[in-house]
Amino acid sequence: MSKKPGFRLLCPMPEMDFDTITMGHGGGGKLTQDLLKKGVFSLLDNDWLREQDDAATLLLNGNVAFSTDSFVVSPVIFPGGTIGDLAVNGTINDLAVSGARPTFLSLSFILEEGLKMDTFWQILVSIREACAEAGVKVVTGDTKVVERGKGDQIFINTTGIGYIREKAKLGVKHIRKGDAIILSGPLAQHGIAIMSKREGLEFETRLESDTRPLHTICNQLVDAFGESVHLMRDPTRGGTATVLHEIAGQSGFGIDIFEKHLPIDNEVDGACEMLGLDPLYVANEGLFIAVVDSSCADQCLEAIKKWEFGEQASIILKKWEFGEQASIIGTVTDEHTRQVVLNSQIGGRRVLPQASGELLPRIC
Amino acid sequence: MKYLSEFRDAALVKTLLRNINKTVTGQWNIMEVCGGQTHGLVRHGILDMLPDKIRMIHGPGCPVCVTPVSLIDKAIELCLEHNVILCSYGDMLRVPGTEMSLQKARAAGGNVRILYSPLEAVDIAKKNPDRQVVFFAVGFETTAPANALSVMQASNLKLTNYSILSAHVMVPPAMEAIMGDKETQVHGFLAAGHVCTVMGLSEYEPLVKRWKMPVVVTGFEPVDLLEGIWLVISQLEKGEYQLQNQYKRVVSNQGNRQAVELVKKVFEYRNRDWRGIGEIPLSGLFLREEFREYDAAMKFKDIKVPEAVETECLSGDIMKGKIKPPECPHFGNKCTPEHPLGAPMVSSEGACAAYYQYKMQS
Numbered sequence: 001m002s003k004k005p006g007f008r009l010l011c012p013m014p015e016m017d018f019d020t021i022t023m024g025h026g027g028g029g030k031l032t033q034d035l036l037k038k039g040v041f042s043l044l045d046n047d048w049l050r051e052q053d054d055a056a057t058l059l060l061n062g063n064v065a066f067s068t069d070s071f072v073v074s075p076v077i078f079p080g081g082t083i084g085d086l087a088v089n090g091t092i093n094d095l096a097v098s099g100a101r102p103t104f105l106s107l108s109f110i111l112e113e114g115l116k117m118d119t120f121w122q123i124l125v126s127i128r129e130a131c132a133e134a135g136v137k138v139v140t141g142d143t144k145v146v147e148r149g150k151g152d153q154i155f156i157n158t159t160g161i162g163y164i165r166e167k168a169k170l171g172v173k174h175i176r177k178g179d180a181i182i183l184s185g186p187l188a189q190h191g192i193a194i195m196s197k198r199e200g201l202e203f204e205t206r207l208e209s210d211t212r213p214l215h216t217i218c219n220q221l222v223d224a225f226g227e228s229v230h231l232m233r234d235p236t237r238g239g240t241a242t243v244l245h246e247i248a249g250q251s252g253f254g255i256d257i258f259e260k261h262l263p264i265d266n267e268v269d270g271a272c273e274m275l276g277l278d279p280l281y282v283a284n285e286g287l288f289i290a291v292v293d294s295s296c297a298d299q300c301l302e303a304i305k306k307w308e309f310g311e312q313a314s315i316i317l318k319k320w321e322f323g324e325q326a327s328i329i330g331t332v333t334d335e336h337t338r339q340v341v342l343n344s345q346i347g348g349r350r351v352l353p354q355a356s357g358e359l360l361p362r363i364c
Numbered sequence: 365m366k367y368l369s370e371f372r373d374a375a376l377v378k379t380l381l382r383n384i385n386k387t388v389t390g391q392w393n394i395m396e397v398c399g400g401q402t403h404g405l406v407r408h409g410i411l412d413m414l415p416d417k418i419r420m421i422h423g424p425g426c427p428v429c430v431t432p433v434s435l436i437d438k439a440i441e442l443c444l445e446h447n448v449i450l451c452s453y454g455d456m457l458r459v460p461g462t463e464m465s466l467q468k469a470r471a472a473g474g475n476v477r478i479l480y481s482p483l484e485a486v487d488i489a490k491k492n493p494d495r496q497v498v499f500f501a502v503g504f505e506t507t508a509p510a511n512a513l514s515v516m517q518a519s520n521l522k523l524t525n526y527s528i529l530s531a532h533v534m535v536p537p538a539m540e541a542i543m544g545d546k547e548t549q550v551h552g553f554l555a556a557g558h559v560c561t562v563m564g565l566s567e568y569e570p571l572v573k574r575w576k577m578p579v580v581v582t583g584f585e586p587v588d589l590l591e592g593i594w595l596v597i598s599q600l601e602k603g604e605y606q607l608q609n610q611y612k613r614v615v616s617n618q619g620n621r622q623a624v625e626l627v628k629k630v631f632e633y634r635n636r637d638w639r640g641i642g643e644i645p646l647s648g649l650f651l652r653e654e655f656r657e658y659d660a661a662m663k664f665k666d667i668k669v670p671e672a673v674e675t676e677c678l679s680g681d682i683m684k685g686k687i688k689p690p691e692c693p694h695f696g697n698k699c700t701p702e703h704p705l706g707a708p709m710v711s712s713e714g715a716c717a718a719y720y721q722y723k724m725q726s
Binding site: 199200201203269270273275276344345346347348349350351353356357358360 | 368372373374377378406407408409410412413451454455457458467477478479480481484586700701702720721722
């Protein structure tokens, strides 16, 4: 399940006096200290954490983006990830689509009494792995324990700070008629992977969550194409349709989407058909939508697909391997304002409605 | 994908539309019986592609929509007041009962679980011997075999804490009721493909003969739906009435005999109240006497729920094809998917929800 299966061998779980989390682990006393020292501090060690002060002291220079998110996913360990890497990547991605390079994170746990220590350890290791991969530092945090039944194993909150890239000029107000809408990869992988493991809905699949950090590719895009990139968003909860709705609503333009250009994995498509779900409303954790000037749409798409950023790119980051299926899925229009219209594969048209609450699989 | 993409083929759709346009001369009302078909027609934008001469009427084939309020109230009462683990298919959760929906009951502390198969509910019963587990058995003939199987399995395992709250309804009696209703002007039917997968075709032949109306068993993809419509109007234009099977890749004449036998073994036909429509003779599946210990309606028969109060919802008129959803005065005002007045606004297969969600608001 881990993307680097060998990694865990390097991080054996330390000897703990308890094999589950108890109320005492949140009491602030010896048990708390023990848990922190052996767990969080040893795994995520850095200059700031070593200080063990009540607050991290940061020297910030320039424009920063600041974002927070809470994670309550169930099951906490799922195909392709854990609630831990999800929490790290989730906040990183909110910063990334704001045109920032994520730098510092806070990390807060709410643990439910009875959480298995090895589950907690696996989550901590995945957090370390995700932070290392993304080059971000956890500089402050908190751990609380609630009574059994008052939580769902573990909830995590992360807050992040990142430096805005110099050339980033992102915002709904920059959107223009004719802009192209790019989706960076195949739809609905995360939501369907999670659902395949939910009690009562289990089905066999090779699918994995697409949880991954997006800042390398998002930073490169704004570095290379500057103000031609008008807006970026990551379509997590509520899926792609929900983000398109937000964009249409906030910009006052309409959006046209073309079904035949939507990248989707066959297995995801099949699972959605079976469960009666529309993949456009299913959650993603490693996708972004970019609204770009039509004059550079093809270049942006090629750059995402093939990682060809040319000389404009000011920083060289790790190669982006996930853009092969990126696609221009639609355009911004001044017709049907504030609405998202889907042009179906067979030539029909329909309004993509706003999602209403929980996704519920249908009867037959 | 095999069995999916080829039935969403744009070129094939164009050809079928051309055939339909060439064939149609009269003004025809065609009812697609199944909510899944309504969903398909709207989702793919097909309604706007059809010639004006063809009017699609959306039938009562949404199980969520026709489940009586009193059964929903009972399910809510069971999980809120009697410590029952109430298991249900997902789209039952938002349907409004008299005071609340199962979703709200869950928020109020009721143990409500969304399942995809009733066999999971049997499993939950096995794992929770000290709790009563009830599966809300909603659906047409399509889901009845699985629910019957869950009863058989619970019986084999000698479980005493599993039962089903049967809200099963059958398609042919409802079609007959619509055919016999003078106010509904339906000329031909697209019968529900998946229902016939289970039951086969034999029940439809007498209907076709008695009411002299074309019935075409039809699938759910754009090519299926358009081919079904074309077959119906071809018959209508020639003044013929026959039973045809468009959905041959899935539906056989005899249906799934094993499944039918199982359903017959566990259930019997009785009169059933349909929400918004009223009682239809011999249209419901009820557990047979020998399985009464698995019948939640019997097991908890002392739990009374008050008579359901009539709402302003016009779902009956909509499901009988008398009005279209946008013609309802409450559509989109008082009644939205977030605050539904009635069931057709809830399920993704409900005609009102389908219209609300997908139709171009032009």
